[in-house]
Amino acid sequence: MKEKDRKFYLANITDRFVRGQMDRRSFLGAAGKLGLGATALGMGMGSRPFVMNKALAQEQMQPSAEVISWLKEVGKPFAGTTLKLATESTPPSNAINSQLKKYFEEATGIKVEIEVLPLEQVLQKLTLDVASSLGTYDLYYIDQSWAASFSQDVFDPREQIEAKPDLAMPNYNIDDFMPALVDGISKYEDRWVGVPYDIPIFIMIYRKDIYEKLGLKAPTTFEELYTNSATISKEMGPNMFGYAGQMKSGHYALECEWTSMLWGHGGSIFNADKQFSGNDEQGLAALDYYTKLKAIMPPGVDQWTWDGQGQAIAQGVAASMLSWGEFFPYFDDPTQTKVSGLCEAVIPPQPISLRMPDQCGYGEIPGVGHQGGSSLAVSKYSKAPDAAWIFMQWATCADTQALITTLGGGTGPTRTSVYDDPRVKANARVGAGTTRHLPVVRETIDKYMGSEPDLPEWAQISSDTIPVALGKYFAGSGGSAKETMDGIAQQVGEILKG
Amino acid sequence: MHQSRFTRTLRTIAGWLVVGAFFFPIYFWTSVAFRDAKEIFNWPPIIFDFHPTVRNFEQVFGISLGFSFGNQEAVTPGGGNFYMGPRLWDSIVVASLSTVLAIVVATLASYALSRMNFRGRHEFVNWVLSTRMMPPVAVAIPMFFIFKQFSLLDTYLGVILIHGLMNLPLAVLLLKSFFDDIPAEIDESALLDGASRWTIFRRIVLPMAKGGIAATAVLCFIFSWTEFLFVLTLTQTGLKTVPVVSSTFVTSIGTAWGNMAALGAAAIVPAFITILLVQRHLVRGLTMGSLKQ
């Protein structure tokens, strides 16, 4: 059996075992034929998928020897250094923190401390750091919406490669990062604010079994999304709904979903004059559509962020969502959800019309596949920029990304080559941490991705002004759609003026 | 007071019902800690009839079924690392030592405030009280810069200091009223015998106010145990307390409710044990102290 087939077979039987289609004895027997003993499979510790992952990690999911030997050599002068990074709790950071950084630490002798926080607290920590040029963090995790604010505080990776050829990782291949992501996440004006590090992106996820039962086809347009969802809510109600949203008032989640609808109707947040344009014809059409769609969603969506939305799908309350693709691997986990193997991912619905980026302001790129990616960069205030640069190359190289994607549970890689990595492809089966949705993620990034505008005031506009006004509108106390949008336009005008 | 049997029974039942109502959320939350996600989200919600699992605890405290400790590489689907065992320890250290700090400083001050008459005492106590009125957000940022200056960022000492400081107004106010209830005549007769203030404080007043001090300590412990903003701002990777790490469970791919509940449920235990240990003192202490006119 070839190595690749062996992995695939193992993933397959593991899955059947986890789903209870195979008893323990025949599973062990089959695994034994592959040369894996019970200890390697972590059987002594129970039969849970994450232990499987761990066992697999020990057996095969290790960094390539090439990478390790480079680390050993290049890291030698920096042994004993400690690096600090503050990051959001995302799959790549968690996978590095919990499983992968030990390889890096062993090889280089550099210690890595990762502080995992909710996103806005990361922003606060970074701001305190740069405001006082403290250099308490060596690496910055930079959300796409902060690129403008931090562009002067970090090294441009292309300059680093040139300036320090002896520290450059062989085959790092900076051109491997998907161009759409470099533009949408990392680039500000002409600078690269780090490299794309993770990429949560909106894809269409729906319940295949329900769609088939009702003779429906996966939605390709917004109109279809509505009619399909309405049919499901009508036919299978009152405890099953066609669509679940993320509509919590005053929360960034609501802004994300609204933006996707806005772009899908040919609107944009800012027009070429850098004025808020959600109140134009397309903008109002989008809000009308959103309102119409909300009527067939479960009551309570306005209490949910993406967390409640995801649970609605996972626990079989709703049949579809247009939301973060990172949820998909979780839906396939039979221990946590009631829909393992029942969900399918497709590209987002086609927009009714699409505004071109040059008709928008502040670098906004309309596209239904709303992205929430972030970059990793070395801080200019770091006291060990060279060691940090080595870590950054390692953390974002193709080999590490493949491991993150496999071990970290099916998160979307930011490098083209990783989508074709055999380890990633072997994991494309039904089960926790699947990668079977990744082709859809890749296509969405390449063709349908939407990026929010980039301006320092965006944090306030996106997580307060817009979702508060929309929340008021959906709670029925904000006046008409037109009044709501005009109200936002006026507030945004004031924020940008002041 | 005399009560009929009927009233007593009624009162017993009422007491159990009321406390039961208060206890229910704690029960429910603890039960969530023993569930997989698919048993947390249901309609009708499952209250008693779930299949207990210890997986959440294994992930949070790194204890596997085979009771091998330190299994912190265990990873949840989605790649989360939820190993929080050491953070519980951080919480215990910070809460205990900051309580000691607050109590030591506050007993000294409260004794003086209770026994010595000086001009502006009333205003002084008001000022002490007013230091609790500043919104924590406004204190956190200047504190960050001070801490940076004195290398206190991300250290136990720093967090202990700030929590101790934060509890001083509460401790002073409560302890002063406890001391007020110990008759001043005792001090005076001891002074007549030639004892110094310090001796009186150490040998007479302190032992008498033991219960009140215990009660105050419990409250200080609780406020430190549940404090969020200062720890968030003033630490990085060196230490973190339970309230701050619990926000780690709110990830970019949803909230790990079961794990959060596991940490929350486990975090009740040390604080509750502290309460139980001093509970006897608590009732007696507060009885003596009483805060009354």
Place this chain on the structure above:
Amino acid sequence: MSVAQVKRIAISDSPWPWLAPLIALLIVFTIYPLIYNVWLSFHEFVPRKRTLAFVGFDNWVQLWNDTRFWGALGVTFLYFVIALTVELVLGMAVALLLDAELPGFGALRAILSMTLVIPPAIAGMMFLLMQDPQFGVLSYFLNQLGILDKSTPILATSSLALIGVLLAEIWQWTPFMVLIFMAGLRSLPTEPYEAAMIDGASSFQMFRRLTLPMMSKVIAVAILLRGIDLFRVFDYVFVMTSGGPGTSTYTLSLYAWQQTFSFLKWGYGATLSLTSLVIIMVLANLFIRVAKVRW
């Protein structure tokens, strides 16, 4: 030594050595942040330049004209008044109820204090889960009792959201009141009650004419301690509603937090915090005066 001499010594005793550690610590903790915040309120953080720029009275003018601020102030007052009233009344009632040696009451008093050791942010998450319209156990109960329609999400309905948040608040802090009141009740002298019983007073009369007056200082201290914290509480709102729907649960402390931490408007955040500080101080001093508290 005569008694007069002792009195003299006692009076001439200096309190300052005893107070020195307290004063030293409090100065660091309060005076410096206070000055810093006053200074900050005349500046604003410029994200692009990473510096604080002097803006004069801009922040204060903005505050005066800021409808969001006045709205938040209104919500904060409403929250403050409802929470304090309910916690006081309920706390007193439960304290009176549990102030007896009946089967298991010792355990009950201990169990009741468990709510206090849960960090408010986690308590907020608990109640968020319990009030979820699709999965929540509280929604389910209310639904079964016919009080609440299933299509009405508590935390996303303008008229109900504040009640939903207050549920968590009251659940967590009523036991704090019980703890303090219980201590007060236990220290009351028994003689007045015996006399009143002989006079044939009803229990309610005794509560009004004896318990309440004798407990007045305890109640005053409880109001002060909880009232100060209530004005600054933000965890529940932050976790459960983000101030929504719209701004119907948007409080002053949440506003200050967001300005400072999310939008990096440190100057305006400081202005909001100072305003909040001034309001609490005025209220507290007014209360101390009206309630005739002497320390």
